[in-house]
Amino acid sequence: MPGVKIVTQVKLMPEADQAAALEATLRTVNDLACWVSEVAFAQGVPREYELRKHTYAELKARGLGAQAAQHVIKKVRDAYTTLHANIRAGNLGRPQSKRRTKAASTPVTFRPQAAQPYDDRCLSWQYDARTVSIWTTAGRLKNVRFACSADALKTLRDYRKGEADLVERDGVFYLIATCEVPEAETYEPDSFIGVDLGIVNIATTSTGHQAAGRALNRYRKRQLALRAKLQKKRTKSARRRLKARARKEARHAANTNHIISKTIVTEAERTGRGLSLEELKGIRNRVRLRKPQRVALHSWAFAQLADFIVYKAKRAGVPLVFVDPAYTSQTCAACGHIDQRNRVDQGLFICRGCGVVAHADRNASHNIATRGESVWNAGRESHVPATP
Structure with a gap:
């Protein structure tokens, strides 16, 4: 029976040296992803296999492991697939619009803290100890502690399947894992x-x-007013607070x-x-x-x-x-x-x-x-x- 795919998020609690290694890893893989994106753009965005021919050896030479290099290439190719789908669907504006023209005429870029996928070769879970072993550019980190609810831990233990993404938000690291939970048998409804x-x-x-009802609508109006107030300031601090408020909303x-x-x-x-x-x-x-x-x-x-x-x-x-x-x-x-x-x-x-x-x-x-x-x-x- 097919399962329901859900995501389960856990918070990593690394030591200081582990946190530095994780931060350096994300910055490195995303810097290299930007380079791969430039190569892909210059080559007319070839298929993943062709893109691998142009970039894999260089990624290995720059210190990435085999699996990490493959994931960087796939992440870039998937980003272009999403971009082209959004352009075809009209989500980036009409033809000749500034937004659409800019998106189609420049390489895709990646933020230094953008998510990096990990498969079971790069990441292993120790559920009883609530730790993970994870690949970084500084070597394999072992016994990196994580925290989550009891329900989330049970879901991970029983149903985790596929890759997990490492992300950083405001200096805090998270692993977002895909879980495939079995569907229950559908009953015959009375109505x-x-x-x-x-x-x-x-x-x-x-x-x-x-x-x-009214309470939620009041919340939305208040957030709209606060956003407008911050947007008028146009300062670095205001932009930072806008990002934090967007996540909160x-x-x-x-x-x-x-x-x-x-x-x-x-x-x-x-x-x-x-x-x-x-x-x-x-x-x-x-x-x-x-x-x-x-x-x-x-x-x-x-x-x-x-x-x-x-x-x-x-x-x-x-x-x-x-x-x-x-x-x-x-x-x-x-x-x-x-x-x-x-x-x-x-x-x-x-x-x-x-x-x-x-x-x-x-x-x-x-x-x-x-x-x-x-x-x-x-x-x-x-x-x-x-x-x-």
């Missing part, structure tokens, strides 16, 4: 819970649960999304129901909002919330389907009448057909639940012609 994603309420379910968003997704999935598992989510692809281009609401839409990680719900549902065996969100906010969940005027305002829904009055987000979540059940049942129906 479906619809989940409507929005701005005033981040998530509303057809069972009545509403996530976020990202952690807050991820924590909030974890809480919301866990609540939703737990309720579905407890009641034996499935989950029906909106298809988020193109939501930012599809939705038309006033300027203040646009800021809210683009500042919340809706895709991250959906991803959290998906992987938590897979781990719990909760059935999950995605449905087309078109007209869910204009359709009456009671009679099915569709009218743009049914949505009186953000929070009020009054059906022009049957007169039912409901909370707008709650009504939309019921429509999503109904569509989810239809999608699930359609997937179970046999389309094989009957035997004559």
Whole structure:
């Protein structure tokens, strides 16, 4: 049975000399990655095998081990693959725009603290002792201590698979490992819970649960004001504080999304129901909002919330389907009448057909639940012609 890939982060607690070796290693591999990137750009970004011919011997001569050199080359090639995908998708602006032109006309660069991948040849784990043995440019470091929760340690011990990334943030080193956790067997749902994603309420379910609300929106407005204040200063200190605040906001968003997704999935598992989510692809281009609401839409990680719900549902065996969100906010969940005027305002829904009055987000979540059940049942129906 396929597994769910999740990442587990542990904090390294090296001694002073070990920390110096780790810092020097990251700086060295990322400096060399910048050099490999220049070579790749000059050669027209060849495939990884061809790029290896141009750079591998030099990387070895500059002190990298065989595996580290391979990882540096692969990291550079993957960076160009991502860049070209973003250009094709239009994520870097329209053709001839300054941002897109600059990205396409200059080599990719790597920060001195950028992540460096490690495989099992370069990194080994001693779970009982909570230490790792890790390759550096100064030699192999043994007995480097790490810290994590008991749950994270169990996940690492049982399900770690593949590479781990070494990163440095504000002088602190972390290992981010990939774990593949087995999916639970999906049960047959009694019905479906619809989940409507929005701005005033981040998530509303057809069972009545509403996530976020005014407290979270106040937090977002306060962070927006603080960002604007720091951006006006344009000093080195302000830029440093902006980076730290961005990481803090990202952690807050991820924590909030974890809480919301866990609540939703737990309720579905407890009641034996499935989950029906909106298809988020193109939501930012599809939705038309006033300027203040646009800021809210683009500042919340809706895709991250959906991803959290998906992987938590897979781990719990909760059935999950995605449905087309078109007209869910204009359709009456009671009679099915569709009218743009049914949505009186953000929070009020009054059906022009049957007169039912409901909370707008709650009504939309019921429509999503109904569509989810239809999608699930359609997937179970046999389309094989009957035997004559």
